[in-house]
Amino acid sequence: MELKFILESILFSAQRPMSAKEIRDTLVAAAAEQTEDATVKAFKKTPVDNIVSALEELAREHEQAARSYRLACVAGAWQFVSQPEFAPWIKALVGHKSRPPRLSQPGLETLAIIAYRQPITRAEIEQVRGVAVDGVMQTLLDRGLVVPVGRAEVIGRPITFGTTPAFLEYFGLKNLDDMPAADELRRIPVTKPEALLTVDSGLATAPPEQLAMAAAGTPEDPAPSEGPASDPEAEPGANRIATRDASSGAS
Numbered sequence: 001m002e003l004k005f006i007l008e009s010i011l012f013s014a015q016r017p018m019s020a021k022e023i024r025d026t027l028v029a030a031a032a033e034q035t036e037d038a039t040v041k042a043f044k045k046t047p048v049d050n051i052v053s054a055l056e057e058l059a060r061e062h063e064q065a066a067r068s069y070r071l072a073c074v075a076g077a078w079q080f081v082s083q084p085e086f087a088p089w090i091k092a093l094v095g096h097k098s099r100p101p102r103l104s105q106p107g108l109e110t111l112a113i114i115a116y117r118q119p120i121t122r123a124e125i126e127q128v129r130g131v132a133v134d135g136v137m138q139t140l141l142d143r144g145l146v147v148p149v150g151r152a153e154v155i156g157r158p159i160t161f162g163t164t165p166a167f168l169e170y171f172g173l174k175n176l177d178d179m180p181a182a183d184e185l186r187r188i189p190v191t192k193p194e195a196l197l198t199v200d201s202g203l204a205t206a207p208p209e210q211l212a213m214a215a216a217g218t219p220e221d222p223a224p225s226e227g228p229a230s231d232p233e234a235e236p237g238a239n240r241i242a243t244r245d246a247s248s249g250a251s
Helices: 003-013 020-033 048-065 084-094 105-117 122-129 134-142 165-171 183-187 208-216 236-250
Strands: 069-074 077-082 146-151 159-163
Touching: 003 020, 003 048, 003 077, 020 048, 020 077, 048 069, 077 084, 105 122, 105 134, 105 159, 122 134, 122 159, 134 146
Parallel strands: none
Antiparallel strands: 069 077, 146 159
């Protein structure tokens, strides 16, 4: 018995899309239930890569057969789907399902920038688009198409954003590599703030002008002190807080 036909039977009977790992778990569960069946037990340790290869071969065969349905992989999960041209008859049978409203043009543009440049900060998105994106970003977050994925290693450590599996499902993509080429979008220059020169990640230990001089490699003469000399090792926290407050006031 061929692996691809076993996988076909599983997906044909499944009520939802299944990942290759979930299919492998099904093979393991079947072997545990049918302990006396040598054929079933033979597929117990099938590697995930073999499952993916068999599914891809099966998808090609269905495509070549040009039937009313095909095997598709969307967001890493496999399922049988009908061809778009048969939608009128299927809708008449199952009815219309309520779908969220379509994204606006600004929403699509912002989502495209995030998809091709992720991880990316809100400020960088606005540099590319040339307009504020607060409302659009909130819509994309509410729809679950983008999520915060980390923080940029620059001044202020702003949040970076990336796409989600829901983004892949929305556009029917297997993974991000399936997106159309957009070399021009990737080539748009984005100016990033200068990185902090500090021993503490995300916390400056000197005023901005001193950081700039340090970055240029210019030695700095110590400023004369009117009072008792302070020991930098004695109260490092106080020095850093004072520097942060001074920087905040200057801005």
